[in-house]
Amino acid sequence: MTIAVLGGAGYIGSHTVSQLVKAGQDVVVLDNLVTGHRLAVAPKARFYQGDIRDYKFLSQVFTQEKIDGIIHFAAFSVVPESMQDPLKYFDNNTGGMITLLEAMKQFGIDKIVFSSTAATYGEPERVPIHETDPQVPTNPYGESKLAMEKIIKWADAAYGIHFVALRYFNVAGAMPDGSIGEDHKPETHLIPIILQAAAGTRSNLQIFGDDYPTKDGTNVRDYVHVVDLADAHILAMHYLQAGNPSAAFNLGSATGFSNLEILNAARTVTGQAIPAKIGPRRPGDPSTLIAASDKARERLGWQPHFDDVEAIIATAWQWHQSHPNGYGDR
Numbered sequence: 001m002t003i004a005v006l007g008g009a010g011y012i013g014s015h016t017v018s019q020l021v022k023a024g025q026d027v028v029v030l031d032n033l034v035t036g037h038r039l040a041v042a043p044k045a046r047f048y049q050g051d052i053r054d055y056k057f058l059s060q061v062f063t064q065e066k067i068d069g070i071i072h073f074a075a076f077s078v079v080p081e082s083m084q085d086p087l088k089y090f091d092n093n094t095g096g097m098i099t100l101l102e103a104m105k106q107f108g109i110d111k112i113v114f115s116s117t118a119a120t121y122g123e124p125e126r127v128p129i130h131e132t133d134p135q136v137p138t139n140p141y142g143e144s145k146l147a148m149e150k151i152i153k154w155a156d157a158a159y160g161i162h163f164v165a166l167r168y169f170n171v172a173g174a175m176p177d178g179s180i181g182e183d184h185k186p187e188t189h190l191i192p193i194i195l196q197a198a199a200g201t202r203s204n205l206q207i208f209g210d211d212y213p214t215k216d217g218t219n220v221r222d223y224v225h226v227v228d229l230a231d232a233h234i235l236a237m238h239y240l241q242a243g244n245p246s247a248a249f250n251l252g253s254a255t256g257f258s259n260l261e262i263l264n265a266a267r268t269v270t271g272q273a274i275p276a277k278i279g280p281r282r283p284g285d286p287s288t289l290i291a292a293s294d295k296a297r298e299r300l301g302w303q304p305h306f307d308d309v310e311a312i313i314a315t316a317w318q319w320h321q322s323h324p325n326g327y328g329d330r
Helices: 013-023 057-063 079-084 088-107 140-159 192-201 224-240 257-272 294-299 310-323
Strands: 002-006 026-031 046-049 069-072 112-117 162-167 168-172 205-210 219-224 247-250 255-260 275-277
Touching: 002 013, 013 026, 013 224, 026 057, 046 192, 057 088, 069 224, 079 088, 079 140, 088 112, 088 140, 112 140, 112 205, 112 224, 162 224, 168 192, 168 310, 192 205, 192 219, 192 257, 192 310, 205 219, 205 257, 219 224, 224 247, 247 255, 247 294, 255 257
Parallel strands: 002 026, 002 069, 026 046, 069 112, 112 162, 162 247, 168 219, 205 275
Antiparallel strands: 219 255
């Protein structure tokens, strides 16, 4: 069986490729390297550089490789950028899904696991969030992912392309052996930004808003380790291969940590003071996002191994210390 991982040179994608290879799967990676890193891709995976919005590129790969299933990470995911340039997100995320589904239909590929997001829920009516709760995004990023979910639902009904949509929010950590990790330029995720401040490569941390209706006024999020997340994607593909119906699953720890709590946990892990200052809120940021993941645990058999936020941060800190310049490829 051959699995194609789209966006497999990116942060979550590269960890999923690594876990697939370790499990003995045949893996093909497609990535345009706009945000991904060629050095992050496991050597045993076959790599093709190109864009999923390019139907000719997809056709060439799907002609050369007999693909049995697709795991799709190839999307933009920065909320503030989506507020400033929403069309970029609808073009790449939603438009890319349409092109991909056209190619899947043409080549008879009928299984796809894709990264959705807790951002499809917007400001939740209750916490933790359940899969059946209303989806009312507060930013174009979440809206583009919700559109992807709706499009694939109708593609399933019309063409029999079965899917699993995995909704998660804050991903953190790195491969425990330090081989691969998180390297965005510029960095936009909280934990690596905090660790850059701890390492002295960033002057300080800016926390966006301290007047939210939360325990300490800062945003509250649910953090999942990247390897646990990668394993969930593999389990979701097994779920589809077993003939189960299309479904959406939340992935989370069901525990929320505020930005200030994450900062203090990082101070404990690194032993550094980590200077921080409070800035204004960012448009489009919901105050609290915590996912109930009972459904994924029961139906996918997902059992996260990293359930302690300090342990998650510790793996990220190991990566940052051993790779102070990231992959060093740009």
